[in-house]
Amino acid sequence: MPSKNHVSHSLSVLCVAALAVASCSKKDDATKAEPTKTEGAAAPNGSAAAANPPSARVPSAIAAKCNLPEPTPAKLGAPDSSYAAMFDAVAKCDADAYGRCDAADDLVEKAKKSVPEGGEAPGGVVAACVAGLDHASERARKTAADCLMEIGQFNIKKEKAFVVARLLDKVEAAKDSLERLPYAQALGKLDTAGAGYTCRVIRLIDKLPKDEAATADLMGSLHGFLSHATDVPFDYAYELVMADQPGVTSARAMEFIATFWPEARKGEVCDRLGNILKAGVDGWGQASTAVWKDESCKHRDAVVTNAVAKLKWLEPKANFKEIDRPLLNANFIDDLPTWEGISDAQKKSVCDAAKSLEANAKNEDAQSLAKKIVRNCK
Numbered sequence: 001m002p003s004k005n006h007v008s009h010s011l012s013v014l015c016v017a018a019l020a021v022a023s024c025s026k027k028d029d030a031t032k033a034e035p036t037k038t039e040g041a042a043a044p045n046g047s048a049a050a051a052n053p054p055s056a057r058v059p060s061a062i063a064a065k066c067n068l069p070e071p072t073p074a075k076l077g078a079p080d081s082s083y084a085a086m087f088d089a090v091a092k093c094d095a096d097a098y099g100r101c102d103a104a105d106d107l108v109e110k111a112k113k114s115v116p117e118g119g120e121a122p123g124g125v126v127a128a129c130v131a132g133l134d135h136a137s138e139r140a141r142k143t144a145a146d147c148l149m150e151i152g153q154f155n156i157k158k159e160k161a162f163v164v165a166r167l168l169d170k171v172e173a174a175k176d177s178l179e180r181l182p183y184a185q186a187l188g189k190l191d192t193a194g195a196g197y198t199c200r201v202i203r204l205i206d207k208l209p210k211d212e213a214a215t216a217d218l219m220g221s222l223h224g225f226l227s228h229a230t231d232v233p234f235d236y237a238y239e240l241v242m243a244d245q246p247g248v249t250s251a252r253a254m255e256f257i258a259t260f261w262p263e264a265r266k267g268e269v270c271d272r273l274g275n276i277l278k279a280g281v282d283g284w285g286q287a288s289t290a291v292w293k294d295e296s297c298k299h300r301d302a303v304v305t306n307a308v309a310k311l312k313w314l315e316p317k318a319n320f321k322e323i324d325r326p327l328l329n330a331n332f333i334d335d336l337p338t339w340e341g342i343s344d345a346q347k348k349s350v351c352d353a354a355k356s357l358e359a360n361a362k363n364e365d366a367q368s369l370a371k372k373i374v375r376n377c378k
Helices: 004-022 059-065 082-092 102-113 123-132 138-155 160-173 177-187 198-207 213-220 231-242 248-259 263-279 284-293 300-314 320-330 344-360 364-375
Strands: none
Touching (some): 082 102, 082 138, 102 123, 123 138, 123 160, 138 160, 138 177, 160 198, 198 231, 213 248, 263 284, 263 300, 284 300, 300 320, 300 344, 300 364, 320 364, 344 364
């Protein structure tokens, strides 16, 4: 069985690498990036997902139909007046070559130190950082978002709904990805679903480009820290993966399905992941590790079948842009021959495919992947 460290490391590799290639991944190229199905398996809108008719398989349909009630947040109290001058100082500071600013660091550090250990952030500090979101200086606005991110995960409680709503306002009003990012990063620490904004966030994800880090952060905001998701975000994440849209948001959605499924629906996760494997859509790498960890999952054989099919498919491909997504996914299965429970016959099929790829690959990156797998065949 793949270890927790392996899965965590592989996820980091996939997400970091995906960030690097996302800007050059276009939908037209992505549809050619890897086979839409493995041999004998159904395409995303085919029998692998027969439980849902094609009309229900568009992520946008879930976003459009979402009608969960939203909260009416209580208003914030008065902001701590000492922060106003600090935000003005941030606006005037000379940033270094990396965009860092001592005045900004000092403000965020002061906010963090104001929070008692295990307690709530003072209301005045929260209100001050929220007020900073409307500062005339872009650097000050970013610092306000950083402040809310740093104190938000465990320490903003009664003001959480108000803070989430204001950050969502800023994301929606942002003119580009760079401007959106700090607000989305802050939201990633605040459990937007728990705050009552599931539908608003899903509709926003559906509208934004899927290759943006900000969109991925919004996807990750739909569950609490180390907690399970609710039904609607889970269903939306699954449909987003099955829609096979390239970009870091799909990678985050795959993590969502494999890790943060609703507790009451654990029995469905095996079939959902099995559908992803059989359809061969982006996300098959992490789906492989999650399926294999579940010894009771009836789709474990699909892990090996899919891996062998992908290795064979890679062999004649020379263009990196054509194979970047399969290679990213393959980071999750490069030590498949060592996984606990793999049979001798399954190991041989993977190793034979890897050895053939090592000998015949037309692309150096594909050959490098093959060498990693072959090293684990001994």
